[in-house]
Amino acid sequence: MIALADAAATEAFGRALAERVRPGDVVALSGPLGAGKTSIARGLLAALGLEGEAPSPSYAIVQPYAPPEVAFPVLHVDLYRIDDPDEAEELGLDDGRADLLLLVEWPERLPDSVWADALVLTLTIETDGSRALTARVPAAWKDRWPL
Template sequence: MLLLKDEQATLDAGRQLGALLRQGDKLALSGTLGAGKTTFARGILEGLGYGEEVPSPTFAIVQQYELPETRIPVAHVDLYRIDDPDEIFELGLDDILDVGAMIVEWPDRMPDSFWRDALRIELEITGDDNRRLTWTAGSAWKDRWPLT
């Protein structure tokens, strides 16, 4: 468990994680609205070298970041507006993992089997600006997680 005292701490933790990301990695970001999922994802993208504004992918659903903008290609996915699980397969998310990594907000919209080797992050609001970050790390994250 990590306690994140403010937005900057959430960004910093994301940056640390971004530095560890590699091809084929799946990150599942869970938490209620306003828990800091997109802020954490922004930090991850900064840790991958992205220096521009990071919009929330809520309306686009999938926001792609490619070389040379980032160290590896990555897709930032927000499944909040997906109601039918069949719609997810039309997004081609498996293809993304062939060349890069994936950060997914609202991962509960996908089957549990997809997250077998993933790093599952849960962000919980514990105060005005405070967040608690907990995780479950799949075997692909052995020796890389947790953050220190």
């Protein structure tokens, strides 16, 4: 478990994570509303070179980023509004997956089997307002985890 004291610590974790991610990775961010999923994504995207604040993809569902905006292609996906797993097929999440980072919020909207190779980060909100982060680390991350 990793303790994240506040929003700044949560974004800093995202920046540290950016030093370890590479094309072909899937990072799934799980947790309740307001837990810090988008803060981690914003820190990661900023460390990959994104200038300005990354918008939450809640309404667009998929927000792509490409060089020179970021160091390598990233698909930032928010599955919150997906009600049926069949809807996700239309998003093209597997297209070119080997060449980009797939950063997914609300992965629990799809079957767990979809995320077998993903670094799954789960955030919880603690009683003092801090965040606790736990990780399910796949084999591909064994040499890169913990941060």
